[in-house]
Amino acid sequence: MLNFVDSVQDAVAGIKDGSTVMIGGFGNAGQPFELIDALLDCGATDLTVVNNNAGQGEQGLALLIKEGRVKKMICSFPRQSDSWHFDAKYKAGEIELELVPQGNLAERIRAAGAGIGGFFTPTGYGTMLAEGKETRFLDGKWQVFETPIHADVALVKALKADGKGNLVYRKTARNFGPIMAAAAKHTIVQVSDIVPTGGLDPENVVTPGIYVNSIVKVAGSGSAAEKVA
Amino acid sequence: MLNFVDSVQDAVAGIKDGSTVMIGGFGNAGQPFELIDALLDCGATDLTVVNNNAGQGEQGLALLIKEGRVKKMICSFPRQSDSWHFDAKYKAGEIELELVPQGNLAERIRAAGAGIGGFFTPTGYGTMLAEGKETRFLDGKWQVFETPIHADVALVKALKADGKGNLVYRKTARNFGPIMAAAAKHTIVQVSDIVPTGGLDPENVVTPGIYVNSIVKVAGSGSAAEKVA
Amino acid sequence: MSLTETSLKTSETPLGRDDLAKLVARDIAPGSFVNLGIGQPTLVSNYLTEEQNITLHTENGMLGMGPEAKGDQIDGDLINAGKIPVTELPGASYFHHADSFAIMRGGHLDICVLGAFQVSATGDLANWHTGAPGAIPAVGGAMDLATGAKDVFVMMTLLTREGASKIVDACSYPITGVGCVTRAYTDKAVFLIGPDGVSVRETFGCTLEELQDLVPVPLKAAPAAG
Amino acid sequence: MSLTETSLKTSETPLGRDDLAKLVARDIAPGSFVNLGIGQPTLVSNYLTEEQNITLHTENGMLGMGPEAKGDQIDGDLINAGKIPVTELPGASYFHHADSFAIMRGGHLDICVLGAFQVSATGDLANWHTGAPGAIPAVGGAMDLATGAKDVFVMMTLLTREGASKIVDACSYPITGVGCVTRAYTDKAVFLIGPDGVSVRETFGCTLEELQDLVPVPLKAAPAAG
Secondary structure: OOEEEEOOHHOOOOOOOOOEEEEEOOOOOOOOOOHHHHHHHHHHHOOEEEEEEEOOOOOOHHHHHHOEEEEEEEOEEOOOOOOHHHHHHOOOOEEEEEOOOOOHHHHHHHHHOOOEEEEOOOOOOOOHHOOOEEEEEOOOOOEEOOOOOOOOEEEEEEEEEEEOOOOEEEEHHOOOOHHHHEEEEEEEEEEEEEEEOOOOOOOOEOOOOOOOOEEEEOOOOOOOHHHHH | OEEEEOOHHHHOOOOOOEEEEOOEOOEEOOOHHHHHHHHHOOOOOOOOEOOOOOOOOOOOOHHHHHHHOOOEEEEEEEOOOOOHHHHHHHHHHOOOOEEEHHHHHHHHHHHHHHOEEEEEEEEOOOOHOOOOOOEEEEOOEEEEEEEEEEEEEEEEEEEEOOOOOOOOOOEEEHOOHHHHHHHHEEEEEEEEEOOOOOOOOOOOOEOOOOOOOEEEEEOOOHHHOHHHO | OOOOOOEEEEEEEOHHHHHHHHHHHHHHHOOOOEEEOOOHHHHHHOOHHHHHHEEEEOOOOOEEEEEEEEEHHHOOOEEEOOEEEEEEEEEEEEOOOOHHHHHHHHOOEEEEEEEEEEEEEOOOOOOOOOOOOOOOOOOOHHHHHHHHHOOEEEOOOOOOOOOOOOOOOOOOOOEEOOOOEEEEEEOOOOEEEOOEEEEEEEOOOOOOHHHHHHHHOEEEOOOOOO | OOOOOOOEEOOOOOOHHHHHHHHHHHOOOOEEEEEEEEOOHHHHHHHHHHHHOOOOEEEOOOEEEEEEEOHHHHHOOEOOOOOOEEEEEEEEOOOOOHHHHHHHHHOOEEEEEEEOOEOOOOOOOOOOOOOOOOOOOOOOHHHHHHHHEEEEEEEEEEEEEOOOOEEOOOOOOOOEEEOOOEEEEEEOOEEEEEEEEEEEEEEEEOOOHHHHOOOOOOEEOOOOOO
């Protein structure tokens, strides 16, 4: 059931300790910073977080990790020049890491939303990231069996929502939003703008409202540029 | 390499005997009638055709079947009130049928385009359409292993193309077009309108031009309504 | 409760197709996403109210489907899964077939309403194929619908023309899905199918005892709804 | 042809990074769809001509990527896989991550250009992980890029700082993909990797014989391009 909430605090209030939380975004583009900040404030801990990265600098996911609220990261690229909070926790053995090639990460999230129980992908075959995994020769190449990544909650940033919860995104900020919205039991979206039902062209809807549970308008969260500036 | 051709005859000229041909459309919506007619005229035979149905009445795919040019149909719903040409060939043992639940058909086509070697789906488990197929208990339910459907050629109808081959569709005529365009080695598209590059909003492109090989403008093929009328 | 319980009878006569559709429509929770199968289930849409705010899915690629199109509204590019021209409601969206069936397979639809030849005591559904020799099989989206929705409701007459119960111990027709049906709405009763067997929520024109005489599966009265 | 063949030498000196990028750019067929990896491969975009009509893919969700954004063009929502602000060309399109990697995994990209630590005689690529104890691994899209494109070109210096060949019999670093590299562009030579081993298309500042002294893999001269 879709609901529009007044604050990011209300939006994340139901997130429980031990949840698996998907967080959209690639770099700053599409990162729902305000929702992540609210998750930090709400106190939920023992989280498994799915994101392409593992936090950067002194903001968002990096702070969740710093505060010891993340027990496990599922991501493709944790190590960055400014991922010091993750690096420290990882070296101290205080955070678990499941490293997944980026396309397998995306496809595993997509599989969860699409009700696919598992799939074979050529990506990663023969590498240490496929060690111990089932392999099979299909369509002329060796492939690795991968399973869906489900989540309790997704935190997503979109550009606009209408009254039915349909979403559109902006440029490369679209990235993980649509597949995470479909993969999570409960999807929370921050948008720059809420338009009346009928205000989005049905041909151009990217995420249908069926995948959306809570929407909160965050002023000025339209472009990552503003965040960076 | 993308090319714009002047006639549906030129568009289908390269289709060889023995090809696997995907044909878009669900009912009349999205059926590339003019391309199918050209395929009929060009004489290619011994075809495996992938379509949701197996032809209706005295047009399009039904005529291809009537003329004995289709050795095998891969589809979800061959039997209809006016599928007499398929019915006759089937009862005479002159056409092979691979019957696939509609969603598995769509997902198998999608898998081919996405480079997925196979996947487990709950649809069909325990039914005669899963007989002899590998099954596995995943995510709390029994699932069936299904493999991608690749094609040599896809015939697709879209609304508009731009100079880069990007496509948009119209309402429920979108149906199989985007996934078939991605699954075939060579994708031929009939459109109502060709707009200059830059004439489609990058946010609203449904099929990126990378999936398109030949484009032909067919006057007045915008809506199936006109065809019916 | 005992088999002689008669308070289940909520109508003196069996329900007609429209009354049954009305009943199903009333039972759909507000805000639900619903797929109505071809045939009898389509009637349900006539009785959904605006207050219910139900969003209809059609598997050929749309959410927010409106009523059947009439006259000038008819557009060959806007059809439902039964290939009938329909309309578009504000807040609709279009998507391709793989995305559309992902909505179903992924368990995102709240309810799917389907016709049936038979429903077994454990919720197996048979609705796609008579299994008759020589019959040309055609499945369409039946198996996907049966497998995907959170709840699968069936609408059918309880008895075949020959008088045999369509609620059966085990399906004799080829099945569409295993253990998928959670509720069967029939002209004579509403059956709830759960892990502990088949219970009857209400009967129409018969007592539970009379109903049991027609149905070869042990029935019990359902606990009153909370 | 013999190992003493010297006609392969097309330059008297080793190539610099920009000259190498220019060479790669020239070798990309008109109309190709290309993904340029982070780092040195990005330089290739500086030498693609308008006549080539190349479409650049960035795996974070775009086709039709333009040059790096400058000044007022910078938009935080429009970045490449290296998280650098870029621009959009007419005819661009956006899509989500699963669709973007489907483009790669499905074999739709003509060419992917990547950096490398090592390339083996059978085309194995190592470019994601030093394998050093305590190093935090990070893979990103490296394995997807290595696996997906029709041709994987590598750009690298031939030798490490310590003077070891990066063309190796078998990779000592953890590999990114098996048998995926078809061509390696280095400062000293262009290597073609195929089912019958490693051949050299051209050399820069050395003869094939001198090159063979540096590389622990049997080399032969490539047949002249048709």
